[in-house]
Amino acid sequence: MKTRFSILLALICHIGYVFADDAKLDSLLYKNVEPSERINNPAVTTSGYRVQIYSSNRAQIAKQGAFELEKNIKEIYPDLHTYVTYNAPFWKVRLGDFSSYYEALNFSNTIKEAFPDRATEVFVVKEDVIKPIYFDNKTDNTVTKLEETFN
Numbered sequence: 001m002k003t004r005f006s007i008l009l010a011l012i013c014h015i016g017y018v019f020a021d022d023a024k025l026d027s028l029l030y031k032n033v034e035p036s037e038r039i040n041n042p043a044v045t046t047s048g049y050r051v052q053i054y055s056s057n058r059a060q061i062a063k064q065g066a067f068e069l070e071k072n073i074k075e076i077y078p079d080l081h082t083y084v085t086y087n088a089p090f091w092k093v094r095l096g097d098f099s100s101y102y103e104a105l106n107f108s109n110t111i112k113e114a115f116p117d118r119a120t121e122v123f124v125v126k127e128d129v130i131k132p133i134y135f136d137n138k139t140d141n142t143v144t145k146l147e148e149t150f151n
Contacts, residue, residue: 048129049104050083051111053122054093062091069093069118076114081130097129 054069056062066084070093073082083094095111098104104124112119 042133043130044133045128046099046131048127048131049098049101049124050094050096050127050129051098051104051108051122052092052094052125053111053115053118055090055121057089057091059089066091066093072115094125094127097131099129099131101126 053073054066056065058065063086070082070084073080073093073095077095080095081097083092085092085094096104096107098107101124108122108124112122115122
């Protein structure tokens with residue numbers, strides 16, 4: 001029991017590291033998964049924060065406004081994840097996948113400077129976010145330990 005707990009703890013501690021293609025990790029991640037069902041970029045959903053920049057319920061222009069704003073944001077921040085959602089009757093545009101409130105708040109200030117006409121609509125919301133899973137077995141042998149445990 002202690003061994004599995006320590007392995008789980010080691011995995012959690014190493015999530016922030018980048019991991020190149022490795023056959024050992026693939027064999028563990030996809031042990032019982034068909035090749036056609038494999039995920040190229042494994043990720044987890046966790047509690048986090050996003051920055052909301054748009055919300056409208058005007059029937060004729062809300063959808064168009066949301067997608068135009070998304071396009072403008074992508075021009076300035078091409079690597080930023082943007083989420084256009086519809087929860088009747090509101091169209092919303094939310095940005096980013098932030099782990100902490102302070103990261104999101106800092107980014108919201110940046111957005112307010114980039115889009116001063118939307119500054120009154122920008123605020124941080126708590127929402128489930130998507131975080132990619134990264135591993136790096138160059139710093140220690142976590143993957144090897146996992147393989148030994150589960151084989």
